[in-house]
Amino acid sequence: MLTFKNALLPNGTRHTLTVASAEDHIIDANALTALPGLIDPHVHFRTPGLEHKENWCSAALAAIRGGYTTVFDMPNTIPPTMTAELLADKKRLIDSQLQQADIPLHYQLFFGADKNHFSEIHKVKDQVIGIKVFMGCSTGNLVIDDDESLHAIFAIAASLDLLVAVHAEDEQLLKARKQQFTANLTYASHSHIRNTEVAVRAVEKAIALTRIYGTKLYILHTSTAAELALIHAAKQAGLPVFAETTPHHLFLDTDNYAALGGKAVVNPPLRTQTDRDALFAAIRDGVIDTIGSDHAPHTIDEKSQAYGSCPSGMPGIETTLPLLLTACHAGLLTLTDVIRLTHDNPQKIFNLTPHEDLVFVDTHTLRSVDELQLATKCRWSAFAGRELRGWPVYVVLAGKLYHFS
Ligand code: DOR
Ligand code: ZN
Secondary structure: OEEEEEEEOOOOOEEEEEEOOOOOEEEEOOOOEEEEOEEEEEEOOOOOOOOOOOOHHHHHHHHHHOOEEEEEEOOOOOOOOOOHHHHHHHHHHHHHHHHHHOOOOEEEEEEEOOHHHHHHHHHHOOOOOEEEEEOOOOOOOOOOOOHHHHHHHHHHHHHHOOOEEEEOOOHHHHHHHHHHOOOOOOOOHHHHHOOHHHHHHHHHHHHHHHHHHOOOEEEOOOOOHHHHHHHHHHHHOOOOEEEEEOHHHHHOOHHHHHHHHHHHOOOOOOOOHHHHHHHHHHHHHOOOOEEOOOEOOOOHHHHOOOOOOOOOOEOOOOOHHHHHHHHHHOOOOOHHHHHHHHHHHHHHHOOOOOOOOEEEEEEEEEEEOOHHHOOOOOOOOOOOOOEEEEEEEEEEEOOEEEEOO
């Protein structure tokens, strides 16, 4: 049995919490706040085929160090998760890596939509958390760039009661814009090429498809005020539309290219301070439902390449909660917002079976992000050196206790 004495709960009361466990520990939790084990609905843990960037041994440790006990992994691996057989192969690899790490992380997998494999979707319908649709190209080669295929996916998903999660950037417009921007490209060009219009066009299309088919729609990494207006209207109209944002779209913007270079390159790209303000407001207003870390590690060598060769994505699962807790101190969010975004809403939207996992945070500890302390295999962070107030100290995952100092 694990006993946490006198822990503070988010509602301001104090309780002694007990969790069934093979281990026996009595912990003084007087200085700690108890939160439910967090759910990250959007990670790229890179197995199979990209394990030089990350694997489930390093990533699972990164997850629990970040306060997360459940993750949903994306299908843009090598090979992509686009058949029932590849899904089963991926699960086997993940289970063996988690066993090796001795971390029984809860996970779910997204299935990758691919034009040539629509017939696989019904085979996996009970084994996946949803279908991931890349409406625009990103890391890997999964992309659905024609309307006919999009209609087919939304129709199939609705008939199987599966959620569709979209990477909402319009491939046609993106291609056209890439041709316009050829000279003197810098990392900052990324935000001009993949501009707001690229995202807006895809979000409009996805919402229109949901209006036709009734498909449950989850819009990944919402990054602009313009998308938020569309999502708000769709919700008002009663459509089953849910929206995620990321820590990098909340806590970084186009001004960060100067210091971060290729590390700041992500899809969708970093936006403006105005967009960031709109994202925070949308969290408070309930237009944003969840935060996904979009933990997408690449090696530092890969990220040091010139624009055009530098891959998009950054790690995030270890720093998301400290960033959010720091935003609470700044008055931008409340602890209730954080729990709603990182636990309650993902639990509801994805119909997850509840569990007893807990994370105990010291909301007062001030510490700067130290790349040497990170568990992610890529060992860098866009937030390196940032002083954050509020860090996980204990995690209880499936009755196992993890302690971080
Ligand atoms: O920045 C990104 N990185 N965006 C994506 O859509 C994919 C991700 C990755 O897998 O690297
Ligand atoms: Zn992603």
